């Protein structure tokens with residue numbers, strides 16, 4: 001079943017109109033508690049978070065959003081930009097929330113839940129720092145040892161605890177890149193990386209061809225993997241980012257004036273050979289729906305808009 005925001009809004013509006021009519025006729029409708037339980041959907045700034053019990057990994061607690069205190073029931077999982085975790089994993093060993101720079105930057109929660117006897121109880125919780133943050137610029141320097149790189153005047157690092165896309169960074173593992181469904185890619189979906197040194201076998205500079213002037217190409221097609229030669233281009237290995245690449249990225253501001261990136265897309269057109277594997281796919285948008293055989297509910301379809309990094313065979 002899929003309820004659009006519009007449908008929910010119309011239902012809410014109908015209730016508001018109804019409430020006003022009743023109010024006009026009787027003048028005695030209570031201000032709160034006209035129906036119980038009542039659903040709520042908050043998108044707001046996190047003021048505070050508590051953990052009920054530091055020993056139980058599935059313990060709940062509370063989250064305060066724009067001054068509203070919300071109960072987090074035990075067993076609830078929280079969705080972060082790249083991973084899902086238990087509520088207890090949001091806290092360090094002392095019970096302090098692991099939200100870097102809380103109070104200095106906007107940490108935001110999106111929460112769906114129910115108000116039951118006046119108590120707000122969370123059902124779905126999404127947490128991210130600055131949810132609409134979206135930045136762009138040219139890479140101006142890369143430090144292969146630390147993995148830190150400059151996007152014009154900003155110092156950034158891939159938040160990569162496993163070192164999937166370059167040097168390991170373990171300081172803030174909750175706000176990680178996605179190491180399995182790559183969140184560090186070319187615009188065509190091909191995974192890209194920060195070299196660990198000039199001859200890193202997992203991110204070799206030789207996997208980024210140059211033009212006749214010695215400049216790194218920003219659009220090229222990989223060879224058929226069956227025809228790969230030693231030291232040549234290899235579509236099974238990531239392609240290194242280099243100084244001059246234009247990147248779009250989102251991350252978490254952490255102490256030290258550093259942005260720990262969980263999503264990066266480079267303005268590169270990297271393709272794989274026609275009719276060969278691997279073929280990388282990136283999804284721009286997806287909508288999921290469950291069809292129910294009830295003609296009175298809105299019927300939606302599952303659709304996605306995706307891009308595949310392979311050159312289609314000519315018909």
Ligand SMILES: *[C@@H]1O[C@H](CO)[C@@H](O)[C@H](O)[C@H]1NC(C)=O
Pocket residue numbers: 052053059060061071072073074
């Ligand atoms: C917090 O812990 C107490 C005592 O262990 C328990 O009664 C209560 O239900 C817990 N609350 C949540 C939200 O888990």
Ligand SMILES: *[C@@H]1O[C@H](CO)[C@@H](O)[C@H](O)[C@H]1NC(C)=O
Pocket residue numbers: 196197198199200201
């Ligand atoms: C470069 O980095 C890779 C991956 O960490 C490592 O295996 C290799 O030994 C390094 N090479 C040099 C020359 O340091």
